[in-house]
């Protein structure tokens with residue numbers, strides 16, 4: 001009898017542990033958070049460190065970050081040195097051995113996919129903030145599907161009981177990406193192209209063969225000069241296109257270039273809203289697609 005009661009209690013415990021969140025995950029940004037939601041669902045207790053309108057190149061470490069990192073089982077970063085100015089410091093200060101780079105508890109999206117802008121002419125000394133390649137892989141939905149699969153594998157190492165949930169979540173997201181990419185491809189065929197402030201949306205442009213007509217910054221991370229804007233005006237005058245910048249970039253130079261050229265200038269975020277899931281992320285990419293297609 002006592003043995004039977006013990007077994008029932010054990011069964012209840014197992015049930016409780018499979019239904020509640022089992023992994024504490026900290027994602028650097030809403031796009032990484034969206035992947036965690038798709039892949040892990042309720043198995044992850046998720047904290048997103050930065051809102052959608054923050055520049056991840058220049059985020060500041062806050063005490064609240066260290067608090068959540070202290071209790072984390074997994075950190076999901078974008079990587080390729082995007083967060084080099086703050087995340088390593090925050091992780092060291094959190095003194096949580098589970099999330100140190102090189103362990104299963106530290107995951108970088110950029111390390112899972114082929115990077116663009118690798119081995120360019122510019123370098124750190126010239127102020128280039130992309131010295132190891134372009135880190136902004138979250139703007140390519142196809143790379144994000146690959147990242148979701150890799151994330152599922154990593155989560156399964158930390159929480160083997162959830163392996164099939166993670167694999168299913170990643171495959172579900174990849175299928176959604178596939179469907180959207182087909183319609184986006186036809187929408188974007190034949191668009192004249194885009195001027196960006198920073199080389200932050202190049203993965204999206206590259207995926208769909210959209211021409212990058214120029215950047216407001218001469219080198220990633222180096223502010224524009226009047227000379228740069230005059231040179232762009234001379235190069236692009238008489239052509240068609242659209243100028244896009246993000247909320248944390250100064251609108252002054254993008255607006256003056258757009259005025260010179262008679263083009264539309266649009267502010268778009270680099271990240272979906274905080275709290276987004278996979279659909280929220282794809283909605284964010286859809287906004288970019290529609291804006292770029294409007295220049296046709």
Ligand SMILES: [Zn+2]
Pocket residue numbers: 057129130135136198199200220
């Ligand atoms: Zn950048």
